Amino acid sequence: MKRKDLLGIQELAREEILEILDTAETLQEISTRPIKKVPALRGKTVINLFFEASTRTRTSFEIAGKRLSADVVNVTASTSSVSKGETLIDTAKTLDAMAADCVVIRHSSSGAPHTIARMTKARVINAGDGAHEHPTQALLDALTIRQRKGRLDGLKVAIVGDIAHSRVARSNAHLLTKCGSHVWLCSAPTLMPVGGHELVTENCEFLHRTHSMEEALQGADIVMMLRVQFERMDESFFPSVREYFRYYGLTRQKVEQAKPGAIIMHPGPMNRGVEIATDVADGPYSVILDQVSAGVAVRMAILFLMLGGQSS
């Protein structure tokens, strides 16, 4: 990987995206072996620096690193210590002092990984920053889609949920439009970002927005449901869970509006009964578990492409 850091999908070229997916596909086989390990990243130090709690993503990165024989260390930095005046620059200097080869950062402030990446020699992977981007999620979603649908172009993808606050929606919007698929962002008016029609900077005509779930789901090949955060109700984004589920929750009837054979995706963790009905989550077209397996493969690919070359 020529670039030092993976901070977002926005700056990636289509070729870079495909390189990661192709590599992920070949590495996926390692997870099927009786001994799930190759020595490719032996002696490399990968630090998971999570300022925001996440068992799922962190575990996925940990497994990915270990399958490549890297030394993976988990650091849960609590934001409360940072609020006592510790700056990001101290964090970056500590990483260099520990000779980390790669740092995986999740932070609740958009742009925090960018700031740290500028200040450290280690290669930085953004595991989710605020509402900005979650590039590895979009990549694993793309791998899942490609494996199920055979391609990434010419599809209709509906992304339904709290678009305004979703980094998953942004990263997927960038990736799928770059690859030539039409993305339909769907949410209540209160949860659609202002200026959202300019959310992507290339292939803008592939990005659509609607408040109508019917319009979004009509003929969709892929339905991606986003997690709703309950705190949004306190800020009057929508009046109640019941009302949200009625208009924006995914039920079996609504799934029938999509194309036959459409797949249902969710980045997890799910709020059953809020954005997705239980029978849909566990139904035959849900690929939620495939996404988890793709996640390990994609993260292995990124770590391998970043660290698998010559030691400098």
Add this chain to the structure above:
Amino acid sequence: MNLVVKNGRVVDPARKIDAVTDILIRDGKIRAIGKADNADLPQFDATGLIVAPGFFDIHVHLREPGTEEAETIATGGAAAVAGGFVAVAAMPNTKPPNDNPSITSYIVSEARRSSPALVFPIGAITKEQKGETLAEIGEMVEAGIAGVSDDGKPVMDGRLFRRALEYAQLFDLPVIQHCEDLHLSKGGVMHEGAMSARLGLKGIPAAAEDTMVSRDLILAEVTGGKYHVAHLSTRRAVEMVRAAKAQGMKITAEVTPHHFTLTDRAVSEYDTNAKMNPPLRSQEDVDALRAGIADGTIDVIACDHAPHHINLKMLEFDRAPFGITGLETAVGLALTQLKLPLPRLIEMFSLNPQKIMRITPWGVFEGSGAHLTVLDPSRQWKFDVNQSRSKSRNSPFHGWELKGKAVGTIVGGKVVYEDRK
């Protein structure tokens, strides 16, 4: 202080002076304008330079008392004169806030002791700037305030703001409002638009400023108060001010150099030196501000100098405080970015600020305090933030090549700043 300012092009549009001549200063006051052969007195050679009534920045945060690690009255004053300003008006959001005469007196006396620039304190509108009850405005006037504002914050309560507009008239004080509906802007850290959507940062909508400007203009009309809009930043607000002035209302408005120079694109790398309130907005807003400067809708350029200790600006974008410094780049940016006729520039930096604030004015006339700004409109220079006289370094203009600079600042006849090539 005695001084002869020799051979400069003296320009004072208010007194209709534009001529190459000398200014004789004795005991800190201008005594004569015209050829002066007083070789016995100290000379300031202004050949090839412009000599104007001293520039006055009416929106500056000096951080003393309370946050002296970011700036003091002394260092803020030093930065001011380095930017060509003979005087600044200091906003009251210090710790404790300037909402009573003892803080006002402290600022006045400390400025006298340590600041090379004149400092006119602005008193708070409400006690502790809480927006609940009026501060002791009259007593602060006696202690020396030149205006009132709750800057940093708006006065949200319409009824209270109306009272302020009415009461301040007793003292002919301008009431300066930082226009921001805190409910609409809640949580926002940059302009709400395509850029904030892409960067995943919460936006401050233009509507937060516009709704309050709209409300305030109505209250100003109803009360006849002397209303001044701080740091205009939106197209709609400019339009509303223009319409109000066309109706003959005596309202005034200011703009900062960063608002007529930069857009929200400056945030693209999450640079906290591009974070301030009101935020950098869209190109459409910048164009409207420039049009407002050109047609007289906007009266004053004031830089909203807001120093912050470097540690605070090294935080995540969300958590970094709002504000950038500006005293040393204001004149350079105005000369480089705007193509203003010289009289208009002097109006915006000197004549209009003096008309708005409650101060004893100065200019090029006999008996005036000898406060002069010397400009070289063709000087090419590069702003190096590390050489700044401010204690703080939070400027987005580091490394900018500018054309035009204040090369001399004279306060009370004393040359407090000089930059000879």
Add this chain to the structure above:
Amino acid sequence: MALKLSYQLMTAAEVRDTLEALADQIVSANGGRPVVLLGIQRRGIPMAQRMAARIGTRTGQQPQMGMLDINLYRDDLTKVATQPVVHRTEIPADIDDKDVILVDDVLYTGRTVGSALRALIDFGRMRTIQLAVFVDRGHRELPVEANFIGKKITTKQTEVVEVRLAEIDGEDAIYVMEKT
């Protein structure tokens, strides 16, 4: 780095004949026991495929086949600064007690084979691991030798041996090139 043709080592006919000869040697050496042919990416794979076809014709039993990408097992000295593309690895599931024949086009320093052996350790306990190569060009840096060799030549370290196979390169031939 540019390459200039030094000489042609084998023609298309010689390539085909050599592959058949290698296949026959493998059958005799293994006393008729079933073998697993593992092609090392990339050219080892079409080699193994053709040899498997030959063995199938000769013995009536198609041997099991697999492929191995050693890019995940390179040692520090063979790692490349720019990332090589990782190709598929497919090893048959029941590899214990089988005779595995690694198939590669050129045997040079021996490090590729070393990496392949590191890879195979984690897949099970094979009865034997044997090595079949098209060309052995000398200059070993590890104590590795092939069991079955198509042709043994001496080369200079400024030379490159290029094995071309129709499935990948559109023709069957072996060239020795000179780095200029």
